[in-house]
Amino acid sequence: MSTHETSAREEVDAIIAGAGGWRAEALATIRAVIISADPEIVEEIKWRKPSKPEGVATWTCRGNVCMADVLKKAVRLTFPRGARLDDPTGLFNARLDGSTVRAIDVFEGAQVDEGALRRLVLEAVAENRAG
Template structure:
């Protein structure tokens, strides 16, 4: 792990800690699933702006795989190439009208289907690798 990787991981740790409650627990679980899907996935912080100085937790492998946003009532996992992915268990529940992007909003009582999410992540990595 490079110092940049370590720094991003620490910043994502801080995002999780600052979220608190169910959103922190959900984001921590999503992170574990994402990182377990492929050993080459790295964490980055992107899109820092005055209204969001902490940036956006992003997982990358030869391009963006997905990014997490903390909303008031949801943890949103957005896949830039989501429309290209096979989603037989219908995890995607928002951004369905986009030609490219798909997202999953996890609400307070939403279960995380680890196996189905891991399959989506694996597909997203393959799409980035040109598969």
């Protein structure tokens, strides 16, 4: 594992710890599903800015696969090419009006359908590999 990957993993750990409570649990579950879906998926931190110095936890494989944001009332997992993905179980419940992006908002008390999420991640990786 490269120093960059170790650093990103530690920074994602810090984002999860900073989320606290149910949001930390949800983000940890989401993260575990994503990184177990494909061995080529890499964790990165992107989009650092003064209002968000910790940046955004992002998972990549030949391009962005998805990124997570901790919101006040949800954990949002955004797929930049989500509109191209088949979502038969209806995980996407946010950013549905755009032509490319789709997102999943996980709210307190909600269970993440790990199998359906894994399928979406694998499909997103396949989209990236196809170009």
